[in-house]
Amino acid sequence: MTASEIRALFAVASRPEVVSLAGGSPFVSALPLDAVGEMMGELIAKNGASALQYCIGQGDLALREIICEIMALEGIDARCGASPDDVVVTTGAQQALDLVARVFLDPGDVVLAEGPSYVGALGVFQAAQADVVHVPMDDLGLIPSALSAALEDMAKAGRRVKFLYTVPTYHNPGGVTLPNERRDEIIEICARAGLLILEDNPYGLLGFDTEPLPALRSRVREGIIYLGTFSKTFASGVRVGWILAPHAVRDKLVMASEAQILCPSMLSQSAVTAYFTTMPWQEQLKKFQGVYAERRDAVLTALDDFMPAGTQWTRPAGGFYVWLTLPDGLDSKAMVPRAINNRVAYVPGTGFYADGTGRQNLRLSYCFPPPERIREGVRRLAATIEEEQALRATFGVAS
Amino acid sequence: MTASEIRALFAVASRPEVVSLAGGSPFVSALPLDAVGEMMGELIAKNGASALQYCIGQGDLALREIICEIMALEGIDARCGASPDDVVVTTGAQQALDLVARVFLDPGDVVLAEGPSYVGALGVFQAAQADVVHVPMDDLGLIPSALSAALEDMAKAGRRVKFLYTVPTYHNPGGVTLPNERRDEIIEICARAGLLILEDNPYGLLGFDTEPLPALRSRVREGIIYLGTFSKTFASGVRVGWILAPHAVRDKLVMASEAQILCPSMLSQSAVTAYFTTMPWQEQLKKFQGVYAERRDAVLTALDDFMPAGTQWTRPAGGFYVWLTLPDGLDSKAMVPRAINNRVAYVPGTGFYADGTGRQNLRLSYCFPPPERIREGVRRLAATIEEEQALRATFGVAS
Numbered sequence: 044m045t046a047s048e049i050r051a052l053f054a055v056a057s058r059p060e061v062v063s064l065a066g067g068s069p070f071v072s073a074l075p076l077d078a079v080g081e082m083m084g085e086l087i088a089k090n091g092a093s094a095l096q097y098c099i100g101q102g103d104l105a106l107r108e109i110i111c112e113i114m115a116l117e118g119i120d121a122r123c124g125a126s127p128d129d130v131v132v133t134t135g136a137q138q139a140l141d142l143v144a145r146v147f148l149d150p151g152d153v154v155l156a157e158g159p160s161y162v163g164a165l166g167v168f169q170a171a172q173a174d175v176v177h178v179p180m181d182d183l184g185l186i187p188s189a190l191s192a193a194l195e196d197m198a199k200a201g202r203r204v205k206f207l208y209t210v211p212t213y214h215n216p217g218g219v220t221l222p223n224e225r226r227d228e229i230i231e232i233c234a235r236a237g238l239l240i241l242e243d244n245p246y247g248l249l250g251f252d253t254e255p256l257p258a259l260r261s262r263v264r265e266g267i268i269y270l271g272t273f274s275k276t277f278a279s280g281v282r283v284g285w286i287l288a289p290h291a292v293r294d295k296l297v298m299a300s301e302a303q304i305l306c307p308s309m310l311s312q313s314a315v316t317a318y319f320t321t322m323p324w325q326e327q328l329k330k331f332q333g334v335y336a337e338r339r340d341a342v343l344t345a346l347d348d349f350m351p352a353g354t355q356w357t358r359p360a361g362g363f364y365v366w367l368t369l370p371d372g373l374d375s376k377a378m379v380p381r382a383i384n385n386r387v388a389y390v391p392g393t394g395f396y397a398d399g400t401g402r403q404n405l406r407l408s409y410c411f412p413p414p415e416r417i418r419e420g421v422r423r424l425a426a427t428i429e430e431e432q433a434l435r436a437t438f439g440v441a442s
Numbered sequence: 443m444t445a446s447e448i449r450a451l452f453a454v455a456s457r458p459e460v461v462s463l464a465g466g467s468p469f470v471s472a473l474p475l476d477a478v479g480e481m482m483g484e485l486i487a488k489n490g491a492s493a494l495q496y497c498i499g500q501g502d503l504a505l506r507e508i509i510c511e512i513m514a515l516e517g518i519d520a521r522c523g524a525s526p527d528d529v530v531v532t533t534g535a536q537q538a539l540d541l542v543a544r545v546f547l548d549p550g551d552v553v554l555a556e557g558p559s560y561v562g563a564l565g566v567f568q569a570a571q572a573d574v575v576h577v578p579m580d581d582l583g584l585i586p587s588a589l590s591a592a593l594e595d596m597a598k599a600g601r602r603v604k605f606l607y608t609v610p611t612y613h614n615p616g617g618v619t620l621p622n623e624r625r626d627e628i629i630e631i632c633a634r635a636g637l638l639i640l641e642d643n644p645y646g647l648l649g650f651d652t653e654p655l656p657a658l659r660s661r662v663r664e665g666i667i668y669l670g671t672f673s674k675t676f677a678s679g680v681r682v683g684w685i686l687a688p689h690a691v692r693d694k695l696v697m698a699s700e701a702q703i704l705c706p707s708m709l710s711q712s713a714v715t716a717y718f719t720t721m722p723w724q725e726q727l728k729k730f731q732g733v734y735a736e737r738r739d740a741v742l743t744a745l746d747d748f749m750p751a752g753t754q755w756t757r758p759a760g761g762f763y764v765w766l767t768l769p770d771g772l773d774s775k776a777m778v779p780r781a782i783n784n785r786v787a788y789v790p791g792t793g794f795y796a797d798g799t800g801r802q803n804l805r806l807s808y809c810f811p812p813p814e815r816i817r818e819g820v821r822r823l824a825a826t827i828e829e830e831q832a833l834r835a836t837f838g839v840a841s
Contacts, residue, residue: 050499068495068496074490076491080485080490086482091479093679095470095678096677097678097679135704137702137703167701274496279495280492280497281709282710304681308707309679
C-alpha cells in the first residue's frame with residue numbers, strides 16, 4: 044500500500060459506524076487526565092521558563108536519566124554500558140528511525156528486517172533508497188536459520204547489509220515474541236557477521252502474562268542501536284522517543300537531529316519527566332497492561348468464535364496486534380472495500396512488506412476499541428471473509 | 443564554524459559569569475506562566491484524550507486555522523489563496539526547512555540565500571548537498587540587482603538554481619528589513635526567472651516601530667513557499683512551526699513529514715491552539731515587542747557609547763539581532779577566546795556564510811539578557827575589540 048492508500052484507509056476507518064481494527068493508537072483515555080492536567084499546570088507555573096524554551100539537541104538530561112531508569116526495566120542498565128550520555132531524545136521513535144537511516148544508509152544498501160515488518164520503518168528505509176530484504180518469522184519471531192541464510196545470500200550477491208532491523212518483543216504487526224534462546228542466537232549470528240542490530244522496542248513493557256523480557260541490548264555492550272518511545276507507556280501525543288547508541292555514533296545522530304528539528308520539544312520532555320517523577324506510573328503501567336490484556340482476550344475469543352476454518356492468527360502475549368492469515372485464495376487488499384462496506388477496517392498485509400507479499404495477511408489492532416466493539420469488529424470481519432469465500436466458490440475468484 | 447564549534451561556544455556562553463549575546467533564545471519568562479499553566483491543566487483535563495494522542499501527519503485542523511489567522515496579520519489570507527488546507531504543521535520551522543530541502547533539493551543544486559544567512563538553513567542545505575550561493579545585502583536587505591546578477595551567473599555556468607531562501611523581515615543575523623519596493627522587485631525578478639522563493643519569517647510580528655509588513659507571500663498567489671513558527675510569538679519549547687505551500691507540493695511535504703516524525707506533537711499543537719483561543723495573545727505580543735524593543739535600545743545605545751571608531755552595525759527595527767562589522771584587520775572567529783576571557787560571547791560571522799567569508803563580522807543577540815547585562819556585554823566586547831586593535835597596532839596581526 045502506498046502512504047496515500049493507507050491515509051485514505053484511516054480516513055474511512057475513522058467513520059463512527061466503522062469498527063477500526065486498523066490504527067495503532069494507544070488508549071490514552073486510561074490515563075488519569077485530571078491528575079495529568081494538574082501536573083502540567085504545576086510544571087508550567089513552576090518551570091515554564093525552561094519547559095517553554097529551547098534545549099540542547101541531544102535532549103534534556105533529566106529526561107535522559109529517566110529513560111535509563113525505564114530501559115533498566117528490560118535489563119538495559121549500567122552493567123551493559125547504558126548511560127544518559129549515550130541517549131538521544133527524538134520526536135517519537137519515528138524520528139529515531141529516520142536519524143539512524145540518515146546516518147547509516149546509502150542508496151543501494153540492504154536492510155534485513157522481519158517479514159512482515161513495521162510499516163513506518165519500511166517507509167524510512169525506502170526513502171533512504173535502501174533495499175529491504177525480509178527474513179521470515181514463525182510463531183516465535185525471527186527464525187535464526189533464515190537470518191543466517193539471508194546473510195549468506197547477501198554475501199554471495201556481494202550486497203552490503205547495513206543492519207538488521209528487528210522488533211523482538213510483541214512484534215508489530217506480527218504479534219509474536221522472540222524467546223530468550225533465540226535472542227542469544229540472533230545476537231551471535233549478527234556478531235559473527237559483524238552486522239549491526241537496530242532493536243526497536245515500543246511495546247516491551249506492555250506484556251500481559253510475564254515480567255518484561257530482557258531486551259537484546261541488555262545482553263551485549265556493543266553492536267546494537269536501541270530505540271524506545273513513551274508513546275505507549277505514557278502518551279503518543281507528546282512524541283517523545285529515544286535512541287541509545289554507541290558513543291561513536293551518538294554525536295552524528297545528535298548533529299543529524301539538530302539539522303532536522305534543532306532540539307526536541309522541551310514542553311513534551313518536561314511533561315514526560317514530570318509524569319515519571321511525580322505520578323504513580325508503575326500503577327498506571329499495570330492499568331495499561333490490564334486494558335490491553337482484556338482487549339487481547341476479546342480479539343482472540345472473538346476470532347475463535349467467529350472465524351471460518353482455514354483462517355489462522357497469532358496469539359500475542361503483549362503489545363497491540365494480531366497477525367491474521369486468510370484462507371487460501373483470498374486477498375486482504377482486494378477485500379478492503381467489502382470489509383469497509385461491512386463496517387470493519389484493518390490494514391492489509393502488503394503494507395508490512397517491501398516486496399509486495401502479504402496479500403493473504405492482515406493486521407488487527409486491538410489497542411483502541413473497547414472489548415465489545417472488538418468482538419463486533421471481528422464478527423463483521425469473519426462475515427466478510429465468508430462472503431469472499433462464497434464468491435470464490437461461485438466464481439473461482441474473490442472480490 | 444562547524445556544528446561542534448558552535449555547540450562548544452554555546453556551552454561556554456552559558457556560564458553565568460559570561461554575558462551571552464550568542465544564542466537566540468526568546469525571553470519566554472515574559473509569558474504569564476501561572477495563566478499558561480492553568481490553561482495547560484484545563485486543556486489536558488478536558489481534552490487530554492486528543493491532546494495526548496497521535497494526530498494526522500499534516501497537523502491538527504484547529505491549529506491550521508489559527509495559523510491562517512496569524513498569517514493574515516502579515517497580509518497572507520484568502521485573497522492570496524492561503525487556506526488551512528495548504529498548511530503543514532512542523533516540529534519548529536527547522537523541520538519545515540528540512541522537509542523543503544528533502545522534497546526539492548538534489549545534490550549539486552544551487553540555493554541562493556542572503557549573505558549572511560540563517561545558520562540552521564545553511565546546515566540543512568549543505569546536508570542536502572546543495573551549494574549555497576550568497577547574494578549580498580545592504581542596510582535595506584537583499585539587493586535586487588545583486589540577485590539578478592547571481593541568477594545570470596548561475597545561468598551562464600549552467601547551474602540549476604532550486605530556490606531563493608530569504609528572511610525578508612528583521613533578518614537573522616543581518617538585523618535588516620526589506621522595504622516594500624524591494625519586495626516587489628525581488629518577487630518580479632524571481633517570477634521572471636521562474637525561481638521559487640522560500641520565505642522564512644520567524645520575526646515578522648516582532649517589529650518595534652511599525653505595523654507588521656506585508657509578507658512576500660501576501661503579494662502573490664504562486665511561486666512562494668512560506669515558513670512560520672510560534673517559537674517567538676509564543677514559546678520555542680513547543681517546537682511548532684509551519685509551511686504554507688502550493689497545493690501540489692503540500693502532499694509531498696506531508697508524506698516526507700510522516701516518514702520523519704509520523705505526526706507533530708498533539709500536546710504542543712493543542713497548547714498553541716489553546717493559547718491563541720483562550721489567552722490575551724495580542725496584549726502578550728505587544729509585551730514581547732516592548733521587551734525586545736527595550737533590549738534593542740539597550741544594545742544600540744551601548745554600541746554608540748562604547749564601540750571604537752571603525753566598528754559598524756545594523757540598526758534593527760524588529761527581531762533579535764544586530765550584525766556588527768569589526769574594524770579592518772580584525773577577525774571575529776580568532777577573537778572568540780579573548781572575548782570569552784573578557785566574559786562576553788557572540789557568534790562569529792563565518793557561521794552565517796557557506797563560503798568561509800564573514801570573518802570581519804559577528805552577530806549580537808539582544809533577545810535574552812536584560813538591558814543592563816546587554817550594556818555590560820557590549821562594554822566588554824568593545825574592550826575586547828580595543829585590545830585586538832592594540833595587539834594589531836603593536837605586532838601587525840591580531841590574536
